[in-house]
Amino acid sequence: MASVFDLFDPDVSSGLPRPQGDAMAMFQRGLASAKRESEACASTGDILSAAAARQGKRMLDTHAERSRKLLEETGAVLSGLHHAQGKTALPQAWLEYQRDAAERAILAADTLRKRGDIFLAHEAADCPPVLIYDYETVMDGRDQPYPSNYMLLRILPPDGVVIDDTLRPYIIIDPRAGHGPGIGGFKTDSQVGVALREGHPVYFAAFRSRPEPGQYLSYVTRSEAAFVREVMRRHPKAPKPVVTGNCQGGWATLLLAATNTDLTGPIVINGAPVAPWAGRIGENPMRYNAGVLGGTWIPMFLSDLGGGIFDGAHLVQNFEMLNPSRTLFRKYTDLFRDIDKGDTTFLEFEKWWGGFFLLTEPEIRWIVEQLFVGNRLSKNEARLEPGRPVDLKAIRAPIIVFASHGDNITPPQQALNWIAETYADVSEIRIRGQRIIYMVHDQVGHLGIFVSSQIAKREHAEVGTTLETIEALAPGLYEMRIEDVKEEAGRQRFTVGFVERTLDDIRALDDGYTDERPFAAVARASEVQAQMYDTLMRPLVKALVTDTAAEASRALHPQRMIRALASSRNPAMAVLESAAERVRESRAKATPDNPFLAAEALWVQATEQMIDIYRDSRDMMHELAFFGMWSTPWSRVFGQTHEARRTLKSTDELRSLPEVASALYNIERGGFPEAVIRMLILLADNRGTVRRDRLERSSQVLTQDEPFKSLGAERRALIIHEQTLIATYEPDRAIETLPSLLSTPEQRALALRTVRYIPGLAAEMAPETRTLLQRFATVLDLPADDADVTNDPLLDVQDTAGLLDAVSANAATAKAAAVARRHRNGKTAARQDD
Template sequence: MSANPRSAVISGGRAITEYTLDALQRSVLFCDVLRQRSQDYYRHKAMTIPHVLGFDLEIILDARNFERPVNFWLARIEPPAGVVIDPFKRPFVVFDPRAGQGPGIGGFKADSELGVAMQAGHTCYFVGFTPDPLPHQTIDDVMRAHGHFLETVIARHAEAEGKPCIIGNCQAGWAVMMLAAVQPELFGPIIIAGTPLSFWAGLKGQNPSRYSGGMVGGSWLTALISDIGGGKFDGGHLVSGFDNLDPANSLWNKYYYLWNNIDTEAPRFLEFEKWWGGHADLSAEEMQWIVDELFIGNRMATAKLVSGDGTRIDLRNIRSPILCFCSEGDNITPPPQALGWICDLYSSDEEIFAADQTIVYAIHESVGHLGIFVSGSVARKQHQEFSSNIDLIDILPPGLYEAVMTPKTDDTVNPQWVEGDWLVRFEPRSLADVAAVVQPNLDDERRFATVKRISDINLGLYRTLLQPLVRAQVKAVAAVTAQANADVTEWLHRLTPAELPYYLFSERNPLMAPLASLAGRVKKARKPVSDDNWLLKQQENYSRSVVAALDGFRDFRDGAIESCFMAFYGSPVTQAMAGLRTADGAPRPQPGQSPEGIVRIEQRLAENSARIGKGGVHEATLRSLLYIAMGGDGIDGRSFNALHEMRAEYSKPYRPIHLKQTVREEFFALKLDQQAALDAIPAMLSVEPQFASKALSVIRRVVSATGKLSAEESRRLAVVEGLFAS
């Protein structure tokens, strides 16, 4: 009887000893990984052009040498071994976000955006930037440089079948959209991934980051930080802001996971941290413009922005298809902020047609903000299908669509016309569908409009009363150091939450000097704890309690911030003091049509009216296919691939760019006067009667590429067959 308790005590003592040794070893190795992270960080900063791209590259242009220099560069990406590039396919150009981190997330891994595009045979280019902006560079300077980059890519691929496909990640997405609104002729399809375009949008209780500007009284703090930084805004502050959104992950989970899996997790941790910690600054002029005009002003989605040369930046001027990829799991750019601009710009579906715009959106159910760019396993299907179907996206008729993807199976009809592992359909949607996601709220609009007005007042007061003193003090301190303001700025940077851990764990800290040697000895003597040790369960329970506490703190903090924001900025007194009157209606009314826009629409209508009866068998075939497709529930990739394969059977060869133009012309003919457009088909066929029967055969095979037709599609096919027989 007495042996069992003693045995239990001995067993428990062994478990404690085993766990204690393991925990100590893990802690030493954990600290050594943080030391390696710091060393990687400083090596990365010392690079001539720091980046984390997983591919070799060739620098094509360095905008630091431009007439109006900026810290951006254009590179051609070298395809990996075994990847075959088709020189006639349109090139892809990836623009990376400039939101605190350095460039490279769009080509971080083999299955990221660049890797997937190259696997599909496209030449790829990448637009990156150096950590330090040029003095006083502006958003207009950056736009000008980006435009020159795209002109260079187009000139290098004059024989390609279409203009470049542009991918804009996060903040690079709105920069791409601004340029496309001013120089639409430079763009093929535009993919904006995790891009905020409607900065006031969001759902109560879910998107607290949108309140940040209001809670600090506006953009005066941005000006103060830039002044303290000697004319630069430290990117580490932006990274800290992202970390604060999820303190359980930034303060505990990612470090606990590393410590708990120290024998296997270090390479992945170091790889990601190399990008996350590679901070890049912005000029004071850039950051102030971004905060005033976009984050707080929210002026892009209502065509109120004006470029430096006086050009109005109206997203309705974009002529290329726009594909918005966002995710429910993204706490930085939630779907309302990614899609709200559509509701801001347009009041009806007819306005989208009249503007000749094609807008496609895809909402992932779970992937996080960074996963959208990296194209991890949860988001790889979207990047694969966007790349594989980019030519179909480019010729989609004007309108609003949702990209719906289903897995390719053994039961899939006509699998030979499915590129990749997923079947993609572009299903028509309405503004009401987008509004159900965005949930526009007029009361919130008034609150954020009040923030903007108070921000302007506070910024004006800061610039008048405090800015001269702050700048003078910074210069005085810099003079004492006798090294301009470089030392002051550097030390202030080291003390930021985003920078301090790197300095503390680097070998610049004398306490870290013996760590590498100690870690080497620990690895040789490593004794992992057994899986059945009862203390591991206690460890997991403790970790869950820490996460629960941090999540509880986050929820309380976010709830308190939201309540304060809603109460203060929703007060009629606060709004009245800011000069906002309830009788004024919506604080951001939808923009009316510009005179040039009205002229363009009228000209387009007149051209399409005159063109209804023109064309031959090629135009008649596309008109017939569009007529049948308009009776269905979407456009399937198989139909396009089937048509592309059969095009030589009924007409002379054509380039995709001509196909896009013809599709749009035939779509507008059907929209303008459907009956007249159908009645003209027999006369169009008579121009090339020898192809008529082959064209009808192609039509039947193309519409059946997706399987059984709906009743309405069958009826429309019968109408077309009658027209071809007459």
């Protein structure tokens, strides 16, 4: 670096940069910047044109076809009216229809009255869960050191159902996103019903309508962790419980598993928006709301109007506006037209849909700021509380993710992209010892994922019977595929296959990350807006809002008003109940061929299409406005600080992790279990697809046969993880050192027969599998044998004492290694980056 004297020293200054050089450098930087901006502007233009083209094409294709059908039905209706007129029956048909429509209107209005009465009674009872099953309260979050409004419920089995306390318990966490708990046990074909039929104990994490004073989201996570510990205490002979999280409960389950790595068994995530910036251009309009309608300051303002409480009715209203033709029109016209079929289903669903729950301002602010606007969970920047970061890599339990292309609230990209953003590649997933299994359906909608869809029901049922098999998988990323095969004893059975996937398969569901850059600018703008509101407006708003005004704002919310005003407490509805009763006694239905019924159906379809055209136009304008505002050069520069994704380690860098070093140090240590598991992992690396029958044999051997059964789930998982690391980093040495693990010829022969039993018949094996089995035999100094092993060799062993002795002999070594590894991990955790 030049000093002040060098600048004016003729002998030195010749080697210093001169002004003309500075000008040239500035010119070149300007050119480079202009080139980058022109490319960025071109990219923005591509996004806008793609959005307009895709939205326009979908609108054109969809509404053109619907319009064509509408015109055909219009012709049929006109023909029916003309035919009735020719028979001079048109006036009679009109009078018949008028009476029928009037009676249906009275009955439908009476149903809305019932809905209002149910709503008021439900609110007066503090909105208990809408479960169809009886239950008892096991724990109350109010009694915890960090009190929350959550409760742990034990589902009581219905008549004829016997619960086996040694089976894996299920804990279901329902979403707290405006509605109340219970949708996961809403019907017999729901998650609760599937688990109960299999004899599993089932628990439910429910919550009251009002949060505890001063409640934070971290308090909820602490309560849920306490619930899992209590379930484990109640079922000491059962495997660790599986925790199922629906929608918002899905990412809440990830928080629980990431901050309490020792608690859960497999976790099942249903339609959870973990990467909310993700999506495809021309689709998924809900992700643009913050950029078009406003960011974090809006829920802050609404919370202040509620006296520090955020009303979940606002969220419900947002959901309804997402598809107004369904929620604001068709729901009621279907009730009116089909009222003679009864109103039970309508009232059951509306009881849940109309149960509005509250959140504290810190809770809703964390959800919006850390997750939906900030996208901090997938970037590894989320803080559950000060000094307590949340790292999804810390999860050790198998993760099963449900997603669907038919879900317009949580599309597959938002449910799955966090995997590609969290890990460098599949090798890191394996090295971390994690198993991530995902399923993507083509049709099922958001609620159908965890309510009662016939499509989704089979998937939940199959996951419930496949968990042990999943736990026997080698660490990695898999797609789970389900096919119908046959029906046994009145129940449909499925064949399941697990296909090994890479992160590119996850990325292929999306259309790239270019369209996510504007969200970074939105995130930063949201932070600025929140700080300005917090400083300039919040003191005034809080000073003006009293407790009475806050309660009135909730009571006068439109979602509550339309229900309360239709109830029996409204004097204007007093005559409706008796009128409806008289109609039921003298009901006169119109004949099915009445032409005015067809005209009514035509009007409903035409009106629904008009609303859908408005919705599609609105969504397209929102998307174009979003990218138009937040893809400008200024916005890109403004959002650069919030674009950064987490730093990802390469496979070579991961080799320095303490658990990798410890595993490689133990490459020649172990016994029969380590040798068999190592060979199975090496075999798994040779296959892209893992059939259900092979998984069942592997699960049988690793969980039911000795000496593996005596290991226990935790020790078995530790061995699988350690042998996976060995097979990943030193595959050749892993094979060469097998003789060190198997000391006697009998053990070697039994181990090889056991490993040959898993893949099945030799004719069904891939050539790579047969070659590797031959290499095992050569290394173990055993004769080549291509004979099929059709029976479990470990079941044929009359005396496994020798094997058990080998397990015991290595137990002390393995335990000492595990203790040393945990000690090293604890010392180096603070130094490990992502």
